[in-house]
Amino acid sequence: MNQTTQLPDRRPARAGSGATVITPPPVRTRARRGPSSQQWAAWGFLTPVTLYLVLFYAYPLWRNIDLSLRNYTVRSFVHGDAPFTGLENYLTVLDDPVFAQALLHTAVFTVACLVFQYAFGLVLAVFFKQHFPLSATLRALFLVPWLLPLIVSASTWSWMLNSDSGIVNAALHAVGIDPVNWLTSPSWSLISVIIANIWIGVPFNLVVLYSGLQSIPTALYEAAALDGANAWQRFWRITFPLLRPVSAITLLLGLVYTLKVFDIIWIMTKGGPADSSTTFATWSYQLGFGNALPAFGPGAAVGNLLVVAALVFGLIYLKVQRKQNAS
Template sequence: MLSGKTKADLGVGAEASLTPRPSAAPRPTRPRAGRGLGALRRHSILFFLLPVVLYLPFFAYPIGYNFLVSLRDYTLSSLITGEAPFVGLRNLSSVWHDPIFLTALRNTLLFTLLSITCQYVIGLAIAVFFSRPFFLSRTLRSVIILPWLVPGVVTTAAWKWMFNESNGLVNRLLMDVGLDPIGWFSTSSGAFAAVTIVNIWTGIAFTVVMLHSGLQGIPADQYEAASLDGAGAWGRFWHVTMPGLRPVTGIVIILCLIGTLKQFDIVWVLTRGGPGNATQLLSTWSYQLSFGEQAFGRGAAVGDFLFALSLLAAAVYAIWNRRTTR
């Protein structure tokens, strides 16, 4: 009730205030995107952690068991009686002071350095050659990766025949061009060269596949921009190709490094570490101690040193990768 007052007495403002205002339409509620993304991220992390958890026992158990064996005096009788006295670090000290250790370590480092350098340089050249398709390029790429698919023992046996000093294919080709035959397995330098060549040849296929995939990921407009800036073929290679391959290069080097450090079958089939320990690696020496001399504790100690080298290589790669990605 307005107590008898008219609309004129109240005025225009009061009349407007008495007019009911239309209620605002309710805004539709939107789900928060952050919650959905957070849940998806958590599930993704769990999805990737599951394979790691499943793989970890198969990785950690052999390493841990090998270390425990290196702390005990395991011999052939220990396998029968089950008794292996605890000797602490005596096996590690014995291996460290053995004259063969320095020889095997030097051979392992030199073998690894030569193999990785040649595998990367040759693999990069082949990958760049196949970066642009041409007639039969796919067929030739398939032929190149064949050594990677064939078991190492099979390819090494074929190379052992080709390096035969009396009727091998390699010496026959050398004599055909007027060169003297090489004693591939009777001389120290020849034997070391033979095992290194075979390891390089075996690893080139993997390097080509990885680097070729990396080349396909480099945008073509970067090469066009470099050409417009006046860069030639070498300029485009050094300033476009190599920086673009940096992530793949790190992966290739660390995988080839670890694979070469633990190389065994090529050296064992070709030379068994001889002649005179000229091709003795840490991997072959560990095998000889364990299964040749039945000194399982000392053989496991050599395996500990080999694992430490691989771990050091992985740490160097992690530091290098962190610095280059900044």
């Protein structure tokens, strides 16, 4: 098969110049191709996710920020002519005497729920790893609190902790202990909602931590047993350190969820009595919708404080995770 090769043009220059002019070969330009089928497929999968994030995350967040920076009333909320006030709503929230109580209750509620949910979940995960008869059935029953609608769980706990007809006070009376005003006493209302939320969150910790335990090789436990390590030493030297990545993501997700818990507290105590169980989530709702004259701006400002808190803890987790991966 004959092929024609185009060589550079070596034509002599003008007479007497003694130089040879070399003409470069013509440059061939390639026609631009459109997106490939893989690129179209990538955009096809990315577009629905992007639309979902914009419609259900970005727009509500932007709308909430706009609410917190304007003086919205019922009329201006409908017509959209609220005046811009800057950080005035945030200053109003910070000067409110309820702010310190809500901040303290949010911190106590979040820390107590995280600690006990993780501790109970870890104990149950280690317990179910033993693979005894009916372990799978019993583990499935522990998931019931997590699967129930929150309104059902909160209503059930409200009935159980009722001061007059609750089963908890009936049991205390049966053993000679005076009844407790769980939901109507300022000293017990926050503890009551903490107990209910712990009961709801333990199954999530159980599922995630149990999955993490399955990834730990059994050969490590066998080698430790041959070296004379008892069960407690095997837990602290093998199980707990190797569960650190799973524990970190479990605590982070639990933190984000617990910060925004609203329905459990609102159904059981409505943040009372006397704001004794008010958190940022319930306070934000009460400011925006719970009063005769709704304060949309301050309510949105409190909600944004919750978003910032969750974002800060998320960034801290990412930084710690990067340090662990680098080491």
